[in-house]
Amino acid sequence: MDPADLEQIRHAFSCQTAISDQQGRRLDDVLEVVRGITEQVSQLSLHQPLLRIPANPTPSSPEPHPEAPAPTSSREPRVQHPELYRGGLGRCREFLLKCDIVFRMQPSSFASDSSKIAFIMSSLGGSALEWATSIWDSQAPLCSNFAAFAAEMRRGFPPSSQRGTQGPACHSGGIQLP
Template sequence: KNKLSLSSGKSDCFALWIVPVYLLWILRPCLVNKLSNFANAGLSLCCSWVQSHAHYSTIWPKMDPAQIDDRISRMEDMLNQLIAASAAASAENRRGLAQVRDEMANIHTRTQALEQSPASLEAGSSSPASASAAAPPPVSAGVGAPLPSPREPNVGAPERYDGDPVTCNAFLCNCSIIFSLQPLTFSSEEARVAYTINHLTGRARLWGTAEWLRGTSICHSFQSFANELRRVFGTGSLGADAGRELLDLVQGSRSVTDFAIDFRTKAPMCDWNPAALRDVFMRGLAGYMKDELVAYELPSTLEGLIELATRLDLSLHSKSPVTPASSSLASTAPVSVEDPEPMQLGHTRLSLEERERRQRLNLCMYCGQPGHFVSRCPVKARAHQ
């Protein structure tokens, strides 16, 4: 019985392991293929790892520690240089901003000063030195920076002077105006004299160049140079010669306006008093204007006399198509006048009331009749004949 149990147990064990072996034997081709594929996949993975490791070693070869330290130090130097350049640029920007703030503060201060005191502009144009001394102190809004110089006005250059005595004073006056408006540009006397010589031409330039090359004393003062220029080329423009030219000046056939312009141009060159200038102007007027003025109370000043004569001359030209200077006294037709008695020039003057009445009624100041003025009065013409 025991033998039977052992034999049956052995048969069961054989059945247990023979079945898998049989199955493996049957499935052997499939298993061999699977194992072959698995081996190929593992081999591919190993080859890929070897190739990647070799590529990494080629790109990043092993370096000496000394070379690594050298590269790191060079990179640190480059970084320090970049930081220093950035700091310098930042400091330059800060300085530029500070200068802009200072300039804006200065402009604001000057604008407020001009608004508070409008008269300071005229005072500054007449005396630049006093204006610069009275200017308010600049306001500093940041780091200390030099304030920009005030901008001077742009003035045109004068016409070149060729030695004409008539235009000598005008040329020197233009130069003086430029020096007054641009005191910073022409801060020295030598610069002013050099500018004046540079604007001479012709014989005046030859004279100025000779004086400059000789280094005479007049080249160190503009006023001295101007006086010498007037003395050499301005003969007949000042003093007694100017007085003679003024005495010879007459109205002629011109209008009173043109005559007054020439008179005002020459009068400042004489050292005469206002009363003398008034009498000389009256002396130079045309005859018809003297006849018109005889009926008026003459002003006591030169400007008043010029204004009255100009007004009367314009009135005559606007009412009469024939100019008073060219009208002939002899061509006037005779007119019988009985009363009132005509005014005799040089003997009797009209009263103030009568003069105002005749002016109001547009009557002749000589005979008192309407239709004409004193310059064309027939009674006056017969009296002169």
């Protein structure tokens, strides 16, 4: 083999190595950007229930705004959200327990009472949603106090052993829903 050809091969190999190293650094940069975007999307998906607007907003009363959660340096575990609660017999306590698990596993996502209440309200359907809508529309103080909200929900949807034969009675202040 001609020494000039060998030198050309060495030079080409050296150039290819430099290009490969440069592309590797660029891929590392792209990977870091993708990780950042993935984290942002994850945070947005956790807060998605907070973005919903009530069906009948009251124009005269300002809506309580959930406080923005503090940024986290480590990622919170992903927890399965509870199934939609429709006010079923004896299921309120179970539903609130599952919500509490989500709140405890993702404390920075649910740092405020308002964020917890918004999450619960966005996870309701049927008679439970009717009950929550009446509270929201009246801008009751329950909308900003999680402990009071959960206690009122337990009263409105008691375990089946406490309901008797009358079926569910949902109360919100002076409001009774079917």
